[in-house]
Amino acid sequence: MSADITSSHHPAPRPDWVWHLGLVAFVAGWFAIYRQLPHWSEWLVAQLPVERASHTGEALAFFFYDTPKVMMLLTLIVFAMGVVRSFFSPERTRALLAGRREGVGNVMAAGLGVLTPFCSCSAVPLFIGLVSAGVPLGVTFSFLISAPMVNEVALVLLFGLVGWKVAAIYFAFGLGVAVVAGWVIGKLHLEGWLQDWVRDIHSGATTPGAVAADHLTLVGRYRQGMEAVHEIFGRVWLWIIAGIAMGAAIHGYVPQELMLRIMGSGTGGNWWSVPAAVLLGIPMYTNAAGVIPIVEALLGKGAPLGTVLAFMMSVIALSAPEMIILREVLTLRLVGVFIAVVGSGILAVGFLFNFLI
Amino acid sequence: MDIKVLGSGCAKCKATTDIITRVAAETGRDITLEKIEDMRQIASFGVMTTPAVIVEGKVVHKGSVPSHDEVLAFLG
Numbered sequence: 536m537s538a539d540i541t542s543s544h545h546p547a548p549r550p551d552w553v554w555h556l557g558l559v560a561f562v563a564g565w566f567a568i569y570r571q572l573p574h575w576s577e578w579l580v581a582q583l584p585v586e587r588a589s590h591t592g593e594a595l596a597f598f599f600y601d602t603p604k605v606m607m608l609l610t611l612i613v614f615a616m617g618v619v620r621s622f623f624s625p626e627r628t629r630a631l632l633a634g635r636r637e638g639v640g641n642v643m644a645a646g647l648g649v650l651t652p653f654c655s656c657s658a659v660p661l662f663i664g665l666v667s668a669g670v671p672l673g674v675t676f677s678f679l680i681s682a683p684m685v686n687e688v689a690l691v692l693l694f695g696l697v698g699w700k701v702a703a704i705y706f707a708f709g710l711g712v713a714v715v716a717g718w719v720i721g722k723l724h725l726e727g728w729l730q731d732w733v734r735d736i737h738s739g740a741t742t743p744g745a746v747a748a749d750h751l752t753l754v755g756r757y758r759q760g761m762e763a764v765h766e767i768f769g770r771v772w773l774w775i776i777a778g779i780a781m782g783a784a785i786h787g788y789v790p791q792e793l794m795l796r797i798m799g800s801g802t803g804g805n806w807w808s809v810p811a812a813v814l815l816g817i818p819m820y821t822n823a824a825g826v827i828p829i830v831e832a833l834l835g836k837g838a839p840l841g842t843v844l845a846f847m848m849s850v851i852a853l854s855a856p857e858m859i860i861l862r863e864v865l866t867l868r869l870v871g872v873f874i875a876v877v878g879s880g881i882l883a884v885g886f887l888f889n890f891l892i
Numbered sequence: 893m894d895i896k897v898l899g900s901g902c903a904k905c906k907a908t909t910d911i912i913t914r915v916a917a918e919t920g921r922d923i924t925l926e927k928i929e930d931m932r933q934i935a936s937f938g939v940m941t942t943p944a945v946i947v948e949g950k951v952v953h954k955g956s957v958p959s960h961d962e963v964l965a966f967l968g
Contacts, residue, residue: 625940656902657941659931664940
């Protein structure tokens with residue numbers, strides 16, 4: 536943990552203790568501000584020339600409270616996850632999963648999908664890297680399903696806007712869908728449905744392109760956390776604001792009866808609302824950041840949890856752009872199987888919760 | 893010096909070629925820069941995360957846009 540490593544890159548390095556102290560101060564300041572947010576947002580709405588109890592007042596209060604709250608939660612959690620992820624790399628994940636049996640492999644892959652740094656733009660090289668190293672196809676799919684679906688942005692937004700119970704349910708059942716769907720795809724033995732050139736790499740075993748192992752200092756990990764915050768915010772801030780504005784509009788203006796008529800309510804609601812939610816979610820291209828504020832507002836208006844969960848999972852896990860990326864390595868038939876298996880899993884989760892609650 | 897940037901045309905890949913071009917110009921190094929967007933070729937280098945940088949056939953960086961200092965280091 537010496538400062539020498541950083542000093543070779545930076546002319547005037549801050550000593551390590553400054554970083555640690557800065558982190559402590561940041562976290563303390565974060566909690567102090569977070570606790571004051573409800574007061575500040577109410578104060579802000581009170582300054583505006585609108586009736587607090589009106590539709591507009593309701594919508595504004597929602598927007599001014601939820602936006603800073605979600606942004607703050609995201610900053611903290613994305614930073615923490617950035618630090619945690621600096622301990623994991625795709626190469627390490629591959630080493631852990633290579634030759635792993637199905638079953639245990641699917642569970643590990645789904646878990647590693649949460650912890651390994653993942654960007655959908657790297658989905659194809661990652662897929663090839665895993666399959667070519669002898670990771671079974673079904674295990675690879677468990678990873679590829681959980682990595683985008685169960686991510687910290689989705690969980691933070693659910694926690695911040697809807698509550699910890701729904702966040703926990705989403706986490707558990709998101710992992711469950713990834714494990715089971717991957718396991719089913721593995722059982723179908725569809726290796727022959729990969730694109731030909733992918734199968735060739737598979738049998739030819741390419742040399743892993745290793746970069747000299749990088750041993751990060753704790754401060755180096757802090758830096759990675761900060762980079763993660765910077766990167767994710769750059770990507771999602773607009774989605775979050777648009778999503779919360781949308782959610783605020785639903786809060787303030789959409790009448791509850793309308794929502795209930797469309798989505799069906801509680802047990803015995805419209806049975807078709809779950810499959811409809813899944814189908815509706817596929818072409819929608821938004822990420823967790825855009826969809827969850829809307830989800831929160833829908834739930835608030837009495838939409839059933841199962842339908843809403845199914846919609847959210849479908850939007851995030853079965854997005855059209857990801858299908859197009861995967862199409863490069865999978866034949867159309869395999870993409871079809873992927874959609875059918877994952878879609879069935881999501882349907883099951885949706886029906887289960889509509890039935891239970 | 894033969895440099896290749898691997899990546900499927902995302903914004904980060906463009907940022908990577910930009911910074912390499914800039915650092916090379918600043919330091920007056922003579923490089924040939926090639927962008928590789930074809931997945932088969934990318935896969936043949938064995939990298940799992942893009943953008944990746946190949947110098948003289950060796951993977952020197954992957955998974956992020958390299959910093960100014962990192963580019964200096966691998967231009968050597």
